[in-house]
Amino acid sequence: MKGWRRTFAAAAMMAGLVAAPPAHAGYLGDAGWGTLTVLSNVVYMPVKVVYATLGAVTGGLAYGLTAGDMKTAETVWVTSMGGTYVITPRMLQGEDPVAFSGTLEPEGTDVNTTRGGVEEQPLTDG
Numbered sequence: 001m002k003g004w005r006r007t008f009a010a011a012a013m014m015a016g017l018v019a020a021p022p023a024h025a026g027y028l029g030d031a032g033w034g035t036l037t038v039l040s041n042v043v044y045m046p047v048k049v050v051y052a053t054l055g056a057v058t059g060g061l062a063y064g065l066t067a068g069d070m071k072t073a074e075t076v077w078v079t080s081m082g083g084t085y086v087i088t089p090r091m092l093q094g095e096d097p098v099a100f101s102g103t104l105e106p107e108g109t110d111v112n113t114t115r116g117g118v119e120e121q122p123l124t125d126g
Contacts, residue, residue, distance in 0.1 A: 033089040040087045048085050048100065055080020078102045 055076055063073035082102015090096040 030089075033092060036092055037087055037089050040092065044087050045085065048083070051100075052081045052085075075104060078104050 059073045059076035059080070062076050063070065066072045079101050083099040084091070084097075087098065088096065091098045
């Protein structure tokens, strides 16, 4: 009986392997983009961290020197500490943007109420 089970299991496995379509994953391409991403991050990440750290210190100094003007300090902090810290393969391929510095929202813009230039309206009954 054991012989039949093994034969059946081997035949089922072979049928599955033969019937499966070949995978076209592009391993060499993925490996190339991964390697390029790592090499890019070796340079980019330390530069970004130093820039953000200097921005944090500068924002703190701006806060103190302007007698507690939070808007000035926040402008420095958002610009220097915002943005992209890690480069991804999609960024290198041009599919996603890379933002070295952060951006401030325009005055009077509420991030929670607008998306893509379309203002969201609350749901109402009736």
